[in-house]
Amino acid sequence: MRAMLRTAENYLDSIRARSLRVFYRGERMESVVDHPVAWPAANCVAEVYRAALAPETAAMMSTTVGHERVNVSNILWRSREDLIARVKWERMIGRMTGRGALRSPGLDAINALAVITDRCDRERGTAYHPRLLAFVDRIQRDDLAVSGAMTDVRGDRSKRPATQADPDLFLRVVRRENGGVVLRGAKAHQTSAVHCHEHLVLPMTCAADEGAWAIACAVPSDAPGVTHIYARQPSDSRRAERSPLDAGLPDFGGCESLMVFDDVFVPDERVFLCGEAEYTQELVRLFGSFHRFCYGGCKVGIADVVIGAASLAARANGVRDRSAVESKLTEMVQLNETMYACGLAAALEGTETEAGTWIPDIALANVTKLNVTRFPFEIARLAADIAGGAMLTLPSQADLEHPELGPLVKKYMAGSPEVSAGDRMALFRLLEFLTHGAGAVYFLHESLHGAGAPEAMKILLRREVPLAPFEDAARRLMASG
C-alpha cells in the first residue's frame, strides 16, 4: 500500500474535476466548489484535508495504518484510544470551522459495515468483508472523502418499505444485471454528499420479506443516474450576495442534498450487503450509534464557538463581568462539557468486536445524542440572551459601507470602546448564523435529528439498558412485606 494525504487544493481540484448532476433553486449548479453558496461547505471538507497535514493538527487528524499516514476519517477503529481520539478531533474540527468534520458519516459507515460484513460472512458464507476491506484500503490510499447515505425519504412514516404506496420511497434494488445491481430511490438530508468522492449506501431496517431494500454498497459520486437536489438553508442567499459580514461565518459551512438514484448501476465488487435483511437492524443500530457518540465532540466544538462568541459579545456590549453574564456563560459551559463527557465515556466504555475492530458503548452513545438533542438549544438561547436584541436587528454590510449611511451605522452600532462597531456587528452575525441562520441547520436541527430522531435513541436506550439488574438491586434491599 502506498498511502498519501492529499492537500486541500488537490482535494478541491479532484471535486472540481468530477462531473456531478446537482441542482440548486431549479438550476444546475455548475461547480459545487466554486458556487458561492456551496464554497463554504467545500472548504470545510478541505479543512479536514488541511488539518491532516498542518503541523499543529497533523498528529490528531492522521494516524499510521501499516506504514503510511492516513486521515482519521478513513480508518477502522483498532483500539479504545482510536475511539477516544475521535471525540477529541471532532471537537477540534468543530471549533476550528464552526461546522464540523464533514467526512465523518463515511467513517461511521465503514466501521458499521466492518462489523456487519464480518458477521454476515461468518454466518451466511458471503464474501462481503474482504470487499469492504479492499474498499477501505482504496479510500485510505487515495485519501477519498466518503459519505454515508442511510436515511431514506420514507414517505408515510407509519409504513414499512414494502407497504409504501411507492416502493421507491425506500431505496431498493430494482433488478440485477451484468454482474451488478440497479438502485432506485432517494436518500434524504445528505450532508456534504456533493463534496464526497464516494457514497456508502446503507439500508434502513428491513423486515424478513423486504430483501430488495436490504442493500449496502459504494457508489462513486459521478455514477450515472445520481442527481443531487441541493437544499436551501436559512439565509443561504447571503452567500451569493458576497457580503461576508452578513453571511456571519464566511469561510465554512455545510450543505445537505436530496440524493436521487434513478436506476444507478453498481457492480458486485462494490456491494456489501444485498438481500440479507436480518442484518439491517444491527447495521442501523451501529451506524446510528457511531454517529451519535461523535456529536459529543463535533457539536461541542461548535458550541465552543458559540460560547466564545457570546463572551466576546458581552465584552463588545461592555458587560462581560456582570454576575448574570458570568452565570449564563458558566451554564453554557456546564451543558457543553456534559455533552463532551458523554462522548468520551461512550468511547472509554468501547469494546472490541469479533471483526477485530472497536466500537463505542451503544447505550452511552445514545445517552450522548439525547443530551445533544436538548443542550445546544439552551446554549443558543443563552447566547442570544447575552448578545442582546441587536443580534437579529442589524443593518447590513452594505449599510455599513455606504458613504452616507456608514457613519451613522458606525456611530450607533458602537458598543464598548475596545471593539469596533463593525466587529461588534460581525460577532452578532456569527451568532445569528449559528443559531438562526444556515448554521442552525447543523448546530440545532441536526443536533435534534442527525443520526436519528430523539425517539430512536429512547427506543434504543430501552433495549440497551435493561432494568432487570436495577430491579434486582431494589428487591434485595427492600424489606419483605
Add this chain to the structure above:
Amino acid sequence: MRAMLRTAENYLDSIRARSLRVFYRGERMESVVDHPVAWPAANCVAEVYRAALAPETAAMMSTTVGHERVNVSNILWRSREDLIARVKWERMIGRMTGRGALRSPGLDAINALAVITDRCDRERGTAYHPRLLAFVDRIQRDDLAVSGAMTDVRGDRSKRPATQADPDLFLRVVRRENGGVVLRGAKAHQTSAVHCHEHLVLPMTCAADEGAWAIACAVPSDAPGVTHIYARQPSDSRRAERSPLDAGLPDFGGCESLMVFDDVFVPDERVFLCGEAEYTQELVRLFGSFHRFCYGGCKVGIADVVIGAASLAARANGVRDRSAVESKLTEMVQLNETMYACGLAAALEGTETEAGTWIPDIALANVTKLNVTRFPFEIARLAADIAGGAMLTLPSQADLEHPELGPLVKKYMAGSPEVSAGDRMALFRLLEFLTHGAGAVYFLHESLHGAGAPEAMKILLRREVPLAPFEDAARRLMASG
C-alpha cells in the same frame, strides 16, 4: 369628535403617501408598502385595520369611545375588562397573522404616558397630560398607527447616558428652538416603525442630572431628519425572490429598523416630558410591563400556529397518532396556555391609576414575560422534533416547479397520501420561517429581548414582590428555637 375606522386599503395608501427615508441593504427603499421584503409587514399592520371592520372580529378589535368606534390599539384602558380583552385580541391577531398586532407598542406608550403625565402635572405643575389626551384624541379620530420608540442604542452597556463616549448613544434634546426641541440619537429594534404614522419617543431611565435625555414626545413618521435603516432578517431575501413557498409565511411578517434622529425638531405641543428625569424610571417600568403582559396574548397566538403546523406536519408524516407525538403536542399546549394564563392573570389583577386609567399587575406582567423568554424556545424545539429532519433540508419552490426535477421532488417529498408533497413542503417552510427564519426574530428573539432583556424582569420582580410577607409567614409558623 368624529371617529372613523380606516379600511386596510386606506391605511396602506396613507403610508404609501408618506415620504419616508428608509434604507435597506445600502439602498433607498422606495415604498415600505410595495417593496417585496416590506410588504408582509405592511400587510400585517393592515390586518389590524381589517380586523376592526371585519364582522367576525370587529367586536374584539374595536371599542366605543364616546360615541364612536375606535381601534383597540389606540385606547386608554378604562377598566379591568379592557386589560383582559387586550390579552385575548392579541392572541387572536397573533394566531390570524403568525406575527402579531403591530400597533401595540403605541398602545403601551399612550397608556404609560397617561399615568406619568398626570402625575407629573399634579406634582410639578406641568401641562403634559392635556396635550397627551389631545394626541390620543387625534390618533383615535384619524385611526393612526403609532409606534413606541424607547430602546436607545446604548453603546457601552455599563455606562449611563451622561457617561457614554458619545452623548448621542441615548437619544437627547440637543437644543431648544422656536417653541420646540431638537432631538439627536437613535432608537434601536423599532418594530414596524416604518409602517406607522406617528412615533412616540420615550426615554430610558435617566439620573437626576441627565435631564437632556429625559424626553418623551410624538414625532410624525415623515419628520425631517428621521432615517430608518431597515434590518436584515434571516432569509429575508426569499421575499424578494417572490417564491412564496420558500418564504414560508407569504402574507404576513414583521420588520425592525434602526431609527436615526438627525436633529429632528419637535414643537412643544407634541412634547410629553422634557427634563423631568425623576419620572423616567417609572415610565420605563410601566411601558415595559405593559408590553410584557401583552406577550401573554401575542406570542401565544403565534405559538398556536406553531402547534397547529406541528400537528399538521405529524399528519403529513403519517404519525399524528403516535403517543410520543401526542405527548409532545400536549407539552407544547401546556407551555403555551401557561403563558396565556399569566397574561390573563396580570390583567385580572390590574388596578386603577390616579389618572383614571387601568394598568395590569406589574409583578404578574413580568412573570408573564419571564416565561415568554423560555417557553417559545422549547415549543420551537418540540415542533422541530415532530416535523423531522426535512424541515431544514428542503428543495426549493423552483425545484418543485421545475419540469424535470419537479416530478422527482413530488415523488420523494411525498408523505401521507392525504397530503400533497407540495403542501408538506409548505408546512415545513412555515415551521422553518417561524423557528429559524424571519419569524424567529419575533417568535424567539423578541420573546427573549422584546420589552427588555430577562434580567430587567428579574430586577423588577425583586422589587415588585417583596419577600417580607413570606418571611413573616415563615416566622409565625416555625418553632421558637
Add this chain to the structure above:
Amino acid sequence: MRAMLRTAENYLDSIRARSLRVFYRGERMESVVDHPVAWPAANCVAEVYRAALAPETAAMMSTTVGHERVNVSNILWRSREDLIARVKWERMIGRMTGRGALRSPGLDAINALAVITDRCDRERGTAYHPRLLAFVDRIQRDDLAVSGAMTDVRGDRSKRPATQADPDLFLRVVRRENGGVVLRGAKAHQTSAVHCHEHLVLPMTCAADEGAWAIACAVPSDAPGVTHIYARQPSDSRRAERSPLDAGLPDFGGCESLMVFDDVFVPDERVFLCGEAEYTQELVRLFGSFHRFCYGGCKVGIADVVIGAASLAARANGVRDRSAVESKLTEMVQLNETMYACGLAAALEGTETEAGTWIPDIALANVTKLNVTRFPFEIARLAADIAGGAMLTLPSQADLEHPELGPLVKKYMAGSPEVSAGDRMALFRLLEFLTHGAGAVYFLHESLHGAGAPEAMKILLRREVPLAPFEDAARRLMASG
C-alpha cells in the same frame, strides 16, 4: 335558614364528641383531636373555622348566602368572583398554616355534584338535585366540615372496576335494603377525613355495565362500618416526642387515611347518584378539575412559606444579599407566581353551568395542576440549595437543651449574629418539614398526585384543547404547495 359560623373550639369539640374508628400504627387512636400526631391536622381544620370569624380574615373566609354568613368552604359558586376569591383564600390559608384549607375537597364535591345531579335529573328524571341542595343547606347551617372521597384503591391499575380480582377494590353498592344502599370498598389517601363531619363519597369513572360502582352519597363520619387506617408520614413520630423544634412546623399539619367501608348503610335521601354510570366520567372531570385549579392558590401559599423560610435561612447564614441567593429566590418567586397566575386565569375564564353555578375553565385548571406537579419540586430544591447542608444534619432539640451539650450546640450552630442558633435550627427544621418531612407529603407528593396523577391532566388537556383551530390557523397562513 339560620346559619351559624362555628368557633374553632366548638368545631374541635364536635369532632371530639364523635365516636370514630381510627387506627394508627396498629392501635386505636382514641382522639383524632388530642393525639399528638393528629393534633396539628385537627388544628389546621380548626384554623379554617377560626379564619371565618377572625376580623382580619372574615371577609375572605366567609360569604353571605341568603341572609347568613357561611364559610366559603361550603358554598355553591354563584359567580366568577366566587371562583377568583377561592384561589385567593386558598393561598391565604396555605400561607397562614403552611398546610392548606382542609375543608376544600368537600367544596369541590358539592360543586361537582351540583352540576351532575342537575343534569341527571333533567335527562333521566331522577330527583338527586333537590337532595343535594338540602344537604348543602344543612352543612351551611351547621357549618360542617365535609370531605370528598373519590379515589378508590384500584388494585391492578390496568383493570376496570368490574374486572378486578376483588370487586371491592372500587367502592360499590353491594345491596339495597330498607330504603337505602349498602357500601363496601375503600377510599385511599383521604386527606383530613378523620377531621370531617361528613364524607361525600364519589365514584371514579365507570363503564355502562358498571352501575354498581356508580355511587355518590353522603356518609356521616361516625357511620357504623367505617374504619380509618391513619397513614404514617415521614418523621411523624417527632410529633409524639413533643419536641416542637424537631417537628419543624409545630402547630399545623395534615393527615391522610385509608377509609374502609365495611358494609355501610346509606339511606336514600343521602344518595346523589346510584347506577347512572354515564355521568361518572363527567363527575370525575369536574371534581378533579375543581380541585386542580385550587392548587394554584393552596400550594402557592405553602410555597410562600418555603420562600420566606429560605430567605430567612439566607439571613441566618449571613448571605442574604449575595447575587446567587437573590437569583435563586427570584426564580422561586417566578415559579410560584406562575402557578398562582394559572389558578387565577382558570377562575377568570370560568363559565356558568345549566345548574346556575359557576365552574372554572377546565383546560386552564389542568394547566395549573400540571405546573404544580413540577414547580414545587424545583422550589424545594432551590430552598435546600439556599439553606445549605445543615438543613438535614441538625442536632435535636434535646441536644440543644441538654445542660452539657447545649452550649456546644449553641456555639457551633451560630450563624449571623442577628439570629440565635436556636432560631436558625428552627428555620432549618421548618424547611426540612416542608420538603423532606411530613410536609413533603402535601407540598410535593400531593402536588404530584393530589386530584389525579400527571397523566390524568395530560389526557384531559388533549380533550379540552382541541388542536383543530390551531391547525386551521396554520393552514390559512402557509403557502399553497
Add this chain to the structure above:
Amino acid sequence: MRAMLRTAENYLDSIRARSLRVFYRGERMESVVDHPVAWPAANCVAEVYRAALAPETAAMMSTTVGHERVNVSNILWRSREDLIARVKWERMIGRMTGRGALRSPGLDAINALAVITDRCDRERGTAYHPRLLAFVDRIQRDDLAVSGAMTDVRGDRSKRPATQADPDLFLRVVRRENGGVVLRGAKAHQTSAVHCHEHLVLPMTCAADEGAWAIACAVPSDAPGVTHIYARQPSDSRRAERSPLDAGLPDFGGCESLMVFDDVFVPDERVFLCGEAEYTQELVRLFGSFHRFCYGGCKVGIADVVIGAASLAARANGVRDRSAVESKLTEMVQLNETMYACGLAAALEGTETEAGTWIPDIALANVTKLNVTRFPFEIARLAADIAGGAMLTLPSQADLEHPELGPLVKKYMAGSPEVSAGDRMALFRLLEFLTHGAGAVYFLHESLHGAGAPEAMKILLRREVPLAPFEDAARRLMASG
C-alpha cells in the same frame, strides 16, 4: 508490609471496642454499632469490608499494593485505571447498599494530601509527605476506615475564619504543646465519622494571615476531647421502632454528625499541614473535586435502586408496560447515565501529579457534581410519579400485622396479582426512604451540598474552563467588520 483485609465482623468489633463520645437526641449513644438507629450505617461501612473479600466483588473492591491486597478505599491512585475503577466500584456499592461506600471521604483526603504535602515539602522544605505516606501505609496495613473532615461550621458565611465573632467557628490550632498541636472547633455534616477509626482533619481555604486555621492532621476516633452530636434524619425513629417495613431500607443507611473538637491534642507525626495557609485553597480544590467526581458513581448506584424500585412499583400497580411509564423510566435512565458518563470522563481525562499520583480532571469533576445537584431530584420526582399517591399515605407495618386490621390492609393494598400487598408496601416504603426519608439526606441533599454547594462548583468551573480559547475560535471565524 503485611496487609490484611479485615472481615466485616472484625471491623464491627473494632468499632465496638472503641470508646467514643456520641450523643443522640440528648443521650449518650452507648454503641454506634448496636444502637438500632446507627446500625444500618455501621453495616454499610461493614459492607465495604465484606465486598473486598466476597468472591464476586473482591476484584473490584481490593487491589494489590506491593504484594498485598488492600481495600480500594485506602489507596493512592497510581494510574488512570485506578480513577476509572473508582467510579465503577462506587456505583456498584451504591447499588448494593442503596447508600454508598462510606470510606470514600478518607480516600479523597489521602489523595488530596498526597499532592499537597509533596508540593509543600518541595517548595517549603517541610517533611509532611513522608508522614502522610507512613499514615497511608498504616491504614492499608490495618485496613482502617478513615473519614475526611473538612467542612467547618462557618458561622456567618459572609465572614472568613479570622473575622468570625468566635474564632472557633473554623477549627483551629489553639496552641502548641509537647510536640504537637491542640485543636478546637467543629466539623459539620461528618458522614460516617462515628464509624471510622481515623479522622483526617482538613482545613478550608485560609488567607495568608489565617495560619492558625491551616491545619491538616489525623485524629484517632477515640482521641480525648472529640464529641459527636449525631444528627437526626427524617423518619430516623422508625429504625428504633424495629419495624423494618416502615423503615424502608432496613439493612443499610448513613449517618452524619457534628464533630466537636474540644482542645484535642495531635502529636506532630500526625500533622500534615500546619500554618502553610497558601496551600489550603488548592487542598480544598482537590479534596472537593475528588469527592465530586465520585458522585458520578456513588449517586448513580443509588439511582439505579430508585429506578429499579420505580419499575417494580409500576409492575406492582399493573402498569409497567404503559408508554408514559416507559417514557419516564427512560428519562430516569438518561439522567442517570449522563451523571455516570461525566464521572467516567473526569477519570479518563485524569492526569499524573508531581507526587506520582493520578487525579481526575478538575473541570469535569465539577461538571459531574453540578449535574448531580439537579438530576437526582428529577429522578426522585419521576419515581414518585410512577409509584403513585400511596407511596406516602401507607398504613404501617403494625397495621399490616394486626389481627383485625391486617386482612383489610392486605385486601385494599393489593395491586397486580403477581405482587403481594406487603411487597407492594415494602416497595413504596423503599422509595419513600430514598426520596423523602433518611435516604433523601444522601440521595438528594448530599447530592446538592456534599463536597460543596453548587456555587462552589460554578466558581471552580469559571476558573478551570477559561473562555479565551473559545473566544479565539470565534474571533478566527467571524468576518472582519
